[in-house]
Amino acid sequence: MKTLLKEIRACSxxxxxxxxxxxxxxxxxxxSKILIIGQAPGTKVHASGVPWDDASGRNLRSWLDVDAALFYDPEVFGIVPMGFCYPGRGKGGDLPPRPECAPKWHPDLMREMPEIQLVLLIGQYAQNYYLGKEKKKTLTExxxxxxxYLPKFFPLVHPSPRNRIWQMKNPWFEDEVVPALQNEVHALL
Structure with a gap:
């Protein structure tokens, strides 16, 4: 794993x-027991080099009901984005993750993490890649x-503060999905 991580961190x-x-x-x-697959780092995470080191990360940790120390323990949580680097900005926000990353690195990472028991698929890019035809018509569905998708996958909306409107329109998420997510995560801790 150390060699693979070194190769990924040197990727260009x-x-x-x-x-x-x-x-x-x-x-x-x-x-790692739980794998978090997100989209791609934003500018804050690019600057710090720490995954989910932003408001989205704070929201995600709240949904998981874990503190930062546990969240950043790689023997508990693996954190792997679909695109490993900041992709740039588009009209409506950050650009999609670069398409080269997941096919190049995810298979090797998965082989190196045989103890993964739950994969959190955050956002449409991770869900499209890992669920394929099994995903529903919309991210909401x-x-x-x-x-x-349990026991292997747990699809989630992105925890960005920009998604507060979506959460307000879909109160079932915090009422039903977040408690179920916490139960799944805590059962593995």
Whole structure:
């Protein structure tokens, strides 16, 4: 695993497309139990080099009901994005994760993390990649039907503060999904 992480952190496969240059951000261990697969780092995470080191990360830790020390323990949580580097900004926010990363690195990472018991799929890019035809027509439907993907996968909406409107329109998420997520996570701790 150490060699693989070193290779990923040195990756520059899509360097010419990255406005801030390559800085792959992830955290993983061969003993990780829960894998968080998100989208791609934002500018704050790119600057710090710490996954989920922003408001989205605070929201995610709240949903999981874990503190930062536990969240950043790689023997508990592996944190792997679909795109390892900040992809740049588009009209409506950050650009999608670079498409090179997941096919290049995820299979090797999965082989190196044999103790993963639950994979949190955060956002449409992770859900599209890992659920494929099994996902529902919309992200909302996929998240609402999270139990269909257990015990392996748990699809989630992105915890960005920008998604507060979505959460207000879908109160079932905090009423039903978040407690179920906490139960799944705590059962593995």
């Amino acid at each position: 496969i899509c360097e010419k497309h990255l406005p801030l240059g390559p800085r792959p951000v992830l955290s993983a261990h061969s003993k 996929t998240v609402r039907n999270y139990q269909n």
